[in-house]
Amino acid sequence: MRRGLLLFVLVNLLILSLLIRSVSTLLSLLVEDAAADAIHHAELPSPNSSLIEMRPQIIPKIIHQTYKNETIPEVWQEAQQSCIDLHPDYEYILWTNEKSRDFIAAEYPWFLDTFDGYKYPIQRADSIRYFVLAHYGGTYIDLDDGCNRRLDPLLAYPAWVRRTVPTGISNDAMGSVPQHPFFLRAIEMLQQYDRSWLLPYITVMYSTGPLFLSVIWKEYMQDKPSEMNRVRILMQDEYNKYSWSFFTHHTGNSWHGKDARLIFWMGQHWVFLTFLGFIIAGTVGICLWWTYGRVMLLGAQYRYRYIKVPSIISPSRLSSSPTRRARRMMPTLLRRVSFKEDEELGGATETSYELGRRDD
Ligand SMILES: *[C@@H]1O[C@H](CO)[C@@H](O)[C@H](O)[C@H]1NC(C)=O
Ligand SMILES: *[C@@H]1O[C@H](CO)[C@@H](O)[C@H](O)[C@H]1NC(C)=O
Numbered sequence: 001m002r003r004g005l006l007l008f009v010l011v012n013l014l015i016l017s018l019l020i021r022s023v024s025t026l027l028s029l030l031v032e033d034a035a036a037d038a039i040h041h042a043e044l045p046s047p048n049s050s051l052i053e054m055r056p057q058i059i060p061k062i063i064h065q066t067y068k069n070e071t072i073p074e075v076w077q078e079a080q081q082s083c084i085d086l087h088p089d090y091e092y093i094l095w096t097n098e099k100s101r102d103f104i105a106a107e108y109p110w111f112l113d114t115f116d117g118y119k120y121p122i123q124r125a126d127s128i129r130y131f132v133l134a135h136y137g138g139t140y141i142d143l144d145d146g147c148n149r150r151l152d153p154l155l156a157y158p159a160w161v162r163r164t165v166p167t168g169i170s171n172d173a174m175g176s177v178p179q180h181p182f183f184l185r186a187i188e189m190l191q192q193y194d195r196s197w198l199l200p201y202i203t204v205m206y207s208t209g210p211l212f213l214s215v216i217w218k219e220y221m222q223d224k225p226s227e228m229n230r231v232r233i234l235m236q237d238e239y240n241k242y243s244w245s246f247f248t249h250h251t252g253n254s255w256h257g258k259d260a261r262l263i264f265w266m267g268q269h270w271v272f273l274t275f276l277g278f279i280i281a282g283t284v285g286i287c288l289w290w291t292y293g294r295v296m297l298l299g300a301q302y303r304y305r306y307i308k309v310p311s312i313i314s315p316s317r318l319s320s321s322p323t324r325r326a327r328r329m330m331p332t333l334l335r336r337v338s339f340k341e342d343e344e345l346g347g348a349t350e351t352s353y354e355l356g357r358r359d360d
């Protein structure tokens with residue numbers, strides 16, 4: 001019987017490990033604090049520091065933003081203007097729908113079908129930013145992010161993205177040199193991640209949005225990139241909130257619906273949800289175990305009926321009969337039940353059991 005139990009446990013372990021493997025990057029994101037690549041307080045010069053001039057500026061002085069057309073809504077005009085005003089010497093490019101599509105068609109024609117096929121416009125707005133950073137380099141800023149100080153100190157890193165709480169990175173402010181391997185990988189992976197996940201919010205997040213970029217980032221880090229290929233992380237304090245922070249956040253995210261609130265709730269309660277997940281997994285395991293027992297039991301009864309209880313003449317055949325084997329593989333608890341039913345069928349079973357044992 002131990003063989004059956006072992007098999008059952010092994011199959012379950014296999015399924016569990018396959019499940020864990022397929023979500024391992026997501027799980028590891030939960031505990032990733034990005035400390036290894038964080039841009040530290042101490043290395044960033046304060047807004048008017050003379051140190052800024054002494055740092056290299058390898059990211060091109062270009063600011064990229066996206067909107068569907070040239071008419072920026074009033075709520076975001078102030079934020080947009082704050083960035084333009086602070087950087088008169090930077091090139092400014094607004095990527096409208098039309099301009100984005102023309103750019104993809106001309107420079108990345110292999111991606112055009114995917115780009116056109118995206119169900120939600122925000123997916124195009126997400127993906128175009130990775131392409132323009134990989135192509136031209138520069139700094140991408142969401143329209144609802146205003147600038148609080150000049151971006152020059154951030155031009156010193158080959159690539160940087162912004163940390164988000166509680167997990168992962170965001171794609172609302174990021175910078176890169178042209179052809180940085182991280183953004184090249186991001187644009188390479190977009191087609192693979194172009195899948196639908198039932199809820200629009202998850203679909204957007206995981207196909208082109210912050211969750212997509214976080215997973216790509218996490219996998220990218222596993223290859224231990226060299227100094228030039230590293231992606232540095234702008235932490236929360238440097239993002240907004242303080243006078244020395246780089247950005248100011250204006251309200252936005254108008255496309256977030258009910259499912260967004262659900263996801264945020266899940267993000268805040270992930271410990272509880274993980275616990276719940278284990279309980280559900282345990283319950284499913286027990287149900288499987290029970291079903292397995294029932295199936296073995298039915299199989300045993302079925303065979304028992306058609307094989308006929310062997311006679312005393314051939315005890316050796318009896319000991320290796322399918323009924324015996326099935327019974328051996330049956331969970332201990334259920335074996336007792338099966339014997340009880342056997343007894344109801346007649347006393348012969350008891351005798352054959354004795355014979356079988358002696359034969360073993
Ligand atoms: C930095 O300089 C600008 C003008 O060049 C000034 O408006 C601002 O207050 C200064 N910031 C700090 C923190 O001194
Ligand atoms: C941009 O889109 C808005 C809203 O859809 C529309 O009102 C406006 O006229 C458009 N602007 C241009 C320049 O087409």
